[in-house]
Amino acid sequence: MVFRKPEPNKGKKLDLSKSAETAKVDYNREKPTFCLRYVDPAYCITSCDKDDKASFAERIRQLSTMTWNDIINADRHGFGLETIARDALPKAPANVSEDVRFIALRFSGKKPMVGYRTADMFHVIWFDRDFNLYDHG
Numbered sequence: 311m312v313f314r315k316p317e318p319n320k321g322k323k324l325d326l327s328k329s330a331e332t333a334k335v336d337y338n339r340e341k342p343t344f345c346l347r348y349v350d351p352a353y354c355i356t357s358c359d360k361d362d363k364a365s366f367a368e369r370i371r372q373l374s375t376m377t378w379n380d381i382i383n384a385d386r387h388g389f390g391l392e393t394i395a396r397d398a399l400p401k402a403p404a405n406v407s408e409d410v411r412f413i414a415l416r417f418s419g420k421k422p423m424v425g426y427r428t429a430d431m432f433h434v435i436w437f438d439r440d441f442n443l444y445d446h447g
Contacts, residue, residue, distance in 0.1 A: 338378040340430040344370050348403045353436035353443060358418070362439055365418035373415065378430065381415070391415050394424055398444040402435065414438075 349355065355366055373381065376389065384390035394412045396402070402410070406426065414422035417437065424443060425434040436443050 335429075337430045338382065341374055341377055342381065342427075343374075343431050345431050345433045347433070348405060349434055350400065350403070350436050352400075353438065355437050358437060358439045362418040362421065362437075366423070366437075369415075369417045378427075386414075387416065387420050389416075392422075394422075394444060399424065399436070400443070406435070 346355070355363060358366070373389065376384075381389060381391055386392040391413045394414050396410075396412055399412060402412075410426045412424055412426055412435075413432075414424045415432065417423040418439070421441070422438045422443070423434045424436045424438060425432055427433070438444070
């Protein structure tokens with residue numbers, strides 16, 4: 311009796327011929343996740359009043375139901391985003407590279423939380439509770 315050697319990347323229930331390296335994910339079709347790991351202590355959510363804190367919780371819940379495409383296409387003073395020039399902002403944390411594009415999402419009324427996006431993750435750096443982080447003119 312001769313046994314045939316199975317193909318290394320295929321089986322009845324498994325096909326590994328398409329590697330994860332070649333698969334491309336369109337993160338604009340994904341829902342955002344939020345990271346508060348690098349928040350600047352001078353602009354932290356802990357300095358916000360209880361209404362802003364509650365609004366932040368509700369806003370990330372709402373944004374988490376949307377895709378990044380939805381957010382990109384929404385009004386910048388509503389559920390959308392806007393780009394903020396790097397030179398208009400305080401010095402970014404050391405872990406943020408020079409090529410990062412900063413964006414603002416609203417967390418309480420028109421109050422922006424500013425940070426950057428990697429893949430589907432929004433990294434919040436600043437909560438601009440008093441509108442004094444950058445020139446809003």
